[in-house]
Amino acid sequence: MxxxxxxxxxxxxxxxxxxxxxxxxxxxxxxxxxxxxxxxxxxxxxxxxxxxxxxxxxxxxxxxxxxxxxxxxxxxxxxxxxxxxxxxxxxxxxxxxxxxxxxxxxxxxxxxxxxxxxxxxxxxxxxxxxxxxxxxxxxxxxxxxxxxxxxxxxxxxxxxxxxxxxxxxxxxxxxxxxxxxxxxxxxxxxxxxxxxxxxxxxxxxxxxxxxxxxxxxxxxxxxxxxxxxxxxxxxxxxxxxxxxxxxxxxxxxxNSQEHFIYAPQEGVFEPLARLGETVEAGQLAGYLHRPELPMDPPVEIRFKAEGTVAVIRSMGRSEQGDCLFQLLGETRREEILEMMESMP
The missing domain is CATH 3.40.630.10 (Zn peptidases)
Incomplete structure (x- = not known):
C-alpha cells in the first residue's frame, strides 16, 4: 500500500x-x-x-x-x-x-x-x-x-x-x-x-x-x-x-460590489472615513497622493453607496486595484427570514 x-x-x-x-x-x-x-x-x-x-x-x-x-x-x-x-x-x-x-x-x-x-x-x-x-x-x-x-x-x-x-x-x-x-x-x-x-x-x-x-x-x-x-x-x-x-x-x-472602493491609480492613500462610520453615496472617502510628483493634484475617492465602513486599507502606499474601503449595508432580520422562506 x-x-x-x-x-x-x-x-x-x-x-x-x-x-x-x-x-x-x-x-x-x-x-x-x-x-x-x-x-x-x-x-x-x-x-x-x-x-x-x-x-x-x-x-x-x-x-x-x-x-x-x-x-x-x-x-x-x-x-x-x-x-x-x-x-x-x-x-x-x-x-x-x-x-x-x-x-x-x-x-x-x-x-x-x-x-x-x-x-x-x-x-x-x-x-x-x-x-x-x-x-x-x-x-x-x-x-x-x-x-x-x-x-x-x-x-x-x-x-x-x-x-x-x-x-x-x-x-x-x-x-x-x-x-x-x-x-x-x-x-x-x-x-x-x-x-x-x-x-x-x-x-x-x-x-x-x-x-x-x-x-x-x-x-x-x-x-x-x-x-x-x-x-x-x-x-x-x-x-x-x-x-x-x-x-x-x-x-x-x-454587501454588494458597489460597497467596495478600489484604488484607480497608485499613490499614498489618505482615508477620510473611520471604521464603523456611516457614510453616504457620493461622500468624499479620501485621496490618493503621489509625493514623487508633488505638483500633481490628489485623486479624489468617493463612496458609491451608503453603508457602514467595515474595511479600510491599513497600508499607506497603494497600487491600482488595491481595496481601499469596503462598506456593509444594513438589513432587517425580517428580510433575511423572508429570503430563507423562498428557498426550496
Missing amino acids: SLSTVWTEVDLEAPGRQVGFIRVEHSVHRSAYGTIALPFAVFANGSGPTILLMAGSHGDEYEGQLALTRLIRTLDVSRIRGRILVLPAANQPAVKAGRRTSPLDNGNLNRSFGDRFADTPTGQIAAFITEELLARCDVFLDLHSGGSSLDHIPCSYADLGTDRSMAQRTFAALEAMNAPLSWAQAGCPEGPVAGRAAVRKRVMHLSGEFGGGGRLDHGALDVAERCIYRLLDHLDILEMEEKWRADIRTRFVF
Missing part, C-alpha cells in the same frame, strides 16, 4: 483529549523526507455534533490563532458533549512567516478550495481539510481578520447555503454568536474559498472577521472568543461561561 502524503498522528475517532500534528510531506534539499507540521487537537466526549474550529488560513491574521491556542491549552474535555477539531495554524508556513500566503508555494489557503486541489503544500492542506476533516463535521467555524493590508471591524459571517433547512439552522447559529455585526450571505460562494467546500459537503459554515492591520487587537479578540463559546453553547457541545451570556445589540448586514 502506498503511504499518504498527508496524515495525522491524532486518532480522529478516539475519545478524550489529543494534541498532535497533521503532517504534510515536503521533500526539499535540506530534508529529503521532511514534513510540515500543522498543530491539531481533537476533544471528544460522549455523543453530540462535530465542529471544526480553524484559524491561520492566512498567517497574518492573529485574533483567531490566539483564541484557538488558548482553547487548546485550557479546554476540559470532560465538559464537552460531542467532538471539537481545532486547527489554530492551518497554513503553518504562512503563520510562521506572519504572511497572508505561504512562503513555500505562495499559496493562499482560503483560495485553494476549488473544484480541484493543486499538488502543492497549500493545495494538499486544503484537500485534507475538505476530505478528511469537513467530511466528519456538522459545523465549521473559520476565523479571519483583515490581515496586514486591511483593518476590519469585528463581525460574524455565515454562508446560508442553498436550501431552507440548512439556511434556517445556520442563521440560528449566526444569531446565537451575537456579534456586534452579523453578516449573512445566501447560496454557495462562487470563489474557491473554504466556505464553498463546506457548503458542498453540507456542513454548516460560519466565519468572521476580527481585527486586522497586521497586529492583534484585544477588542477584536474578545469578539472572536465570544463568538466561539456562544456557538459551542448553542450547539450543546460546551456550556459557555457566565461572562459570555449577556446578549448585546447586533445589526444585520450585507
Whole structure:
C-alpha cells in the first residue's frame, strides 16, 4: 500500500483529549523526507455534533490563532458533549512567516478550495481539510481578520447555503454568536474559498472577521472568543461561561460590489472615513497622493453607496486595484427570514 502524503498522528475517532500534528510531506534539499507540521487537537466526549474550529488560513491574521491556542491549552474535555477539531495554524508556513500566503508555494489557503486541489503544500492542506476533516463535521467555524493590508471591524459571517433547512439552522447559529455585526450571505460562494467546500459537503459554515492591520487587537479578540463559546453553547457541545451570556445589540448586514472602493491609480492613500462610520453615496472617502510628483493634484475617492465602513486599507502606499474601503449595508432580520422562506 502506498503511504499518504498527508496524515495525522491524532486518532480522529478516539475519545478524550489529543494534541498532535497533521503532517504534510515536503521533500526539499535540506530534508529529503521532511514534513510540515500543522498543530491539531481533537476533544471528544460522549455523543453530540462535530465542529471544526480553524484559524491561520492566512498567517497574518492573529485574533483567531490566539483564541484557538488558548482553547487548546485550557479546554476540559470532560465538559464537552460531542467532538471539537481545532486547527489554530492551518497554513503553518504562512503563520510562521506572519504572511497572508505561504512562503513555500505562495499559496493562499482560503483560495485553494476549488473544484480541484493543486499538488502543492497549500493545495494538499486544503484537500485534507475538505476530505478528511469537513467530511466528519456538522459545523465549521473559520476565523479571519483583515490581515496586514486591511483593518476590519469585528463581525460574524455565515454562508446560508442553498436550501431552507440548512439556511434556517445556520442563521440560528449566526444569531446565537451575537456579534456586534452579523453578516449573512445566501447560496454557495462562487470563489474557491473554504466556505464553498463546506457548503458542498453540507456542513454548516460560519466565519468572521476580527481585527486586522497586521497586529492583534484585544477588542477584536474578545469578539472572536465570544463568538466561539456562544456557538459551542448553542450547539450543546460546551456550556459557555457566565461572562459570555449577556446578549448585546447586533445589526444585520450585507454587501454588494458597489460597497467596495478600489484604488484607480497608485499613490499614498489618505482615508477620510473611520471604521464603523456611516457614510453616504457620493461622500468624499479620501485621496490618493503621489509625493514623487508633488505638483500633481490628489485623486479624489468617493463612496458609491451608503453603508457602514467595515474595511479600510491599513497600508499607506497603494497600487491600482488595491481595496481601499469596503462598506456593509444594513438589513432587517425580517428580510433575511423572508429570503430563507423562498428557498426550496
